[in-house]
Amino acid sequence: MSANFEPNVVAFLCNWCSYAGADLAGTSRVNYPSNIQIIRVMCSGRVNPLYVMNALQQGADGVLVSGCHPGDCHYMEGNFYARRRLGMLKDLMEFVGVDPKRFHMSWVSASEGHKWKEVVEKTVEDAKEAGPFEGFRRRQIDW
Amino acid sequence: MKMDLEQLRKTAAEVAAREEVKYLVGWKQGTYGYRVAPAFVEDAAGAAELIFSPLCTANLATYLTLAEQLPVPRGGEPDDRKVALMVKGCDSRAVTQLLVEKGIERDEVVVIGCPCPGVVDAALLAEKYPETEEPAEMKWDGENFLLIRGGEETKIARNEILAEKCRLCRYPNPVVSDIMLGEEVETWDLAEDEGVQELENRDVDGRAEYWAEQFDKCVRCYSCRNVCPLCYCQDCILDRLNPTWVNRSVNFSENTAFNIARAFHLAGRCIECGECERVCPANIPLGKLNRKLAREVRDKYDFEPGVDPDAEPFQASFKPDDPEDFIL
Numbered sequence A: 001m002s003a004n005f006e007p008n009v010v011a012f013l014c015n016w017c018s019y020a021g022a023d024l025a026g027t028s029r030v031n032y033p034s035n036i037q038i039i040r041v042m043c044s045g046r047v048n049p050l051y052v053m054n055a056l057q058q059g060a061d062g063v064l065v066s067g068c069h070p071g072d073c074h075y076m077e078g079n080f081y082a083r084r085r086l087g088m089l090k091d092l093m094e095f096v097g098v099d100p101k102r103f104h105m106s107w108v109s110a111s112e113g114h115k116w117k118e119v120v121e122k123t124v125e126d127a128k129e130a131g132p133f134e135g136f137r138r139r140q141i142d143w
Numbered sequence B: 001m002k003m004d005l006e007q008l009r010k011t012a013a014e015v016a017a018r019e020e021v022k023y024l025v026g027w028k029q030g031t032y033g034y035r036v037a038p039a040f041v042e043d044a045a046g047a048a049e050l051i052f053s054p055l056c057t058a059n060l061a062t063y064l065t066l067a068e069q070l071p072v073p074r075g076g077e078p079d080d081r082k083v084a085l086m087v088k089g090c091d092s093r094a095v096t097q098l099l100v101e102k103g104i105e106r107d108e109v110v111v112i113g114c115p116c117p118g119v120v121d122a123a124l125l126a127e128k129y130p131e132t133e134e135p136a137e138m139k140w141d142g143e144n145f146l147l148i149r150g151g152e153e154t155k156i157a158r159n160e161i162l163a164e165k166c167r168l169c170r171y172p173n174p175v176v177s178d179i180m181l182g183e184e185v186e187t188w189d190l191a192e193d194e195g196v197q198e199l200e201n202r203d204v205d206g207r208a209e210y211w212a213e214q215f216d217k218c219v220r221c222y223s224c225r226n227v228c229p230l231c232y233c234q235d236c237i238l239d240r241l242n243p244t245w246v247n248r249s250v251n252f253s254e255n256t257a258f259n260i261a262r263a264f265h266l267a268g269r270c271i272e273c274g275e276c277e278r279v280c281p282a283n284i285p286l287g288k289l290n291r292k293l294a295r296e297v298r299d300k301y302d303f304e305p306g307v308d309p310d311a312e313p314f315q316a317s318f319k320p321d322d323p324e325d326f327i328l
């Protein structure tokens, strides 16, 4: 991989914790890599595995899903479902040959601006290591 | 194995004749070669055609949800008669899983259990013993299969043509049944799941290469979905246009997304009947995906689909202590 490859990372953040956490990082002037594209969803439990597939198909090199810590979910248990489903998805993707470095999940609360920075740094670094995602990216067909 | 055909047909005729039973679904001889066709039996004449042999690979549980639900005519009564169903061990797990998901209710089915000593892989059989036009019969004979064709009997070693799903089968005896035909069979030593292990031993690029070649072949016929007893969503993501969850174009990218989505939707639900792989015209080893996920579910989450009718659906439940070592 060229050393200056800058990955695209798509992050699905839950409205109540992780999005607020990222917001806090911003208002507290914490510096973190700008490779991340944030998409706000109401709950991590709302993240359909096909969102992850679609992000990878459409040009993401890495995907992050982040929600509230277990027990803190605004909807009581959404993140528990997310943990189970996306854990399975991670296993499945690894089995079909998607580098596990491309998909991460994290718990970041509204007060964890600094944890958010660490999570982003780790995700971006991993995506960088894994290199540009060629796998099953959607290709434009030249007729 | 003494599966008594007389007894089977007699029982079937008796069940099909019941007032409360709409029809009975079983297996009958197909029109040629090793084919076996589903039989929808309403009377004794139909019951006389039924068979249960090593060629009865098909999982008939899929007809429970595949049957067309006609609208009730105005002023008419809904037909709430039961459907009787012949099941092997694996098929019975599909029934249980349908009960768990409330795809069917227990009082909508009469389950006729057939303890199963293992069925053959018809493709493998045809490779070694080419199929002829004449319908062939098959029997269990101790540790062998007996192929009967044109008055000639051929003994074939069990391990030579046993279906892959049967090599790995942990439930040869039906887990749910109203009537049990014959005696329970003894479970056998399980084979190692070499297909999955071999892939697990590769590095991630090796696996990517393997699956790229496989998914590239997919023609998106959706046979794997249609045959699956547990793919019965009225509103399947694959048919949806708005939003388009899975693009319809047939190319490697969409095929991969589709195959991952299908496997994922069956995670914690697939009961490993192997039907998807059997019907796939492109010979994609879908069973490897299913079995890999089933094993993860079993090992990491201590859950097994289709054995306990009172279980909670895997993906619609959680435990507070589910593994989360992968979370940052």
Ligand code: SF4
Pocket (backbone or CB within 6 Å): B217, B218, B219, B220, B221, B222, B223, B224, B225, B276, B279, B280, B281, B282, B283, B284, B286
């Ligand atoms: S049966 Fe095979 S070819 Fe058809 S859609 Fe399924 S995986 Fe693709």
Ligand code: SF4
Pocket (backbone or CB within 6 Å): B224, B227, B228, B229, B230, B231, B266, B269, B270, B271, B272, B273, B274, B275, B276, B277, B290
């Ligand atoms: S996914 Fe395949 S093996 Fe699993 S239940 Fe459906 S048809 Fe059977």
Ligand code: SF4
Pocket (backbone or CB within 6 Å): B225, B230, B231, B232, B233, B235, B236, B237, B238, B261, B262, B265, B266
């Ligand atoms: S592929 Fe998914 S949405 Fe479609 S029928 Fe199967 S489980 Fe339902």
